[in-house]
Amino acid sequence: MRKPTRDYMKIVNAYLNMNMPFQVSIIGFVQYYDTIYPILKLENCIKGRKFDITMQTGVHGDEAIGVRVVMNFLKDFKTKWLNYYNFTIFPCVNPYGYSFNVRKNGNKQIISRFEFWNNKNIDVPELQILGKHYPERPDIFIDVHGDTGKSKWYMYERRPINKESIAKLSLKENKKIAPFIQNATIYREICEDGVIVNPEHDKSIDDGMEFLGVPYVMVLEIPIKMDARLQIEGGVKILNSILKNHLKIMLESKFNLFKKKEEKVNG
Numbered sequence: 001m002r003k004p005t006r007d008y009m010k011i012v013n014a015y016l017n018m019n020m021p022f023q024v025s026i027i028g029f030v031q032y033y034d035t036i037y038p039i040l041k042l043e044n045c046i047k048g049r050k051f052d053i054t055m056q057t058g059v060h061g062d063e064a065i066g067v068r069v070v071m072n073f074l075k076d077f078k079t080k081w082l083n084y085y086n087f088t089i090f091p092c093v094n095p096y097g098y099s100f101n102v103r104k105n106g107n108k109q110i111i112s113r114f115e116f117w118n119n120k121n122i123d124v125p126e127l128q129i130l131g132k133h134y135p136e137r138p139d140i141f142i143d144v145h146g147d148t149g150k151s152k153w154y155m156y157e158r159r160p161i162n163k164e165s166i167a168k169l170s171l172k173e174n175k176k177i178a179p180f181i182q183n184a185t186i187y188r189e190i191c192e193d194g195v196i197v198n199p200e201h202d203k204s205i206d207d208g209m210e211f212l213g214v215p216y217v218m219v220l221e222i223p224i225k226m227d228a229r230l231q232i233e234g235g236v237k238i239l240n241s242i243l244k245n246h247l248k249i250m251l252e253s254k255f256n257l258f259k260k261k262e263e264k265v266n267g
């Protein structure tokens, strides 16, 4: 059998030993050939904040940059977010793919399928585990990917059409360090200001999260054809921007609602 390209246990150990305000747990194991891979979940130690956010990465094992970006986001974690968010983070959902630098799992299955809620059809071991641990309806779901063919950033965003785009705001404010694809057709879909808005229903996990009523579902595509240091720096910045802009939009809409009520009372 060929040797793995990367040491997944390094990731596991790094998380188990990292100093951060998250509880790390092993939520299950997958086994391919003679190797057993634990799957990790991170959650806030203290719960009960305003918004729930679910983040995952490593769906496609050949896009290891996502795993590195999320790890750096957590290494340099801004504790102010704990005042507003409950995090559930799956830092590497396809350990076999990560280890061998292949897109699929050890059964040659795609992890990004939405059958996880349709229990009858779960035959993907990673999804059997994740399906039990995905929060029911987070306020945001973020999936961090990479695109080997791109040198500029872009995102997919599923959201109610009357809501402001968090993805566009977040890319725009980081464009110096993370230039994005302005206007183009990416895999048959139209990308405007770096964002493919409400992409087609492709039965991915992201599509499924939208189906389940998650108001903001985002896929960040890290351009792998650019300087590796900038991939990480840009990725961490964009993730922080997403949180900031989401919070801003949520607090503003609450404030407007409050103002409207007040106007009604006064008028």
Ligand SMILES: [Zn+2]
Pocket (backbone or CB within 6 Å): 059, 060, 063, 145, 146
């Ligand atoms: Zn991907």
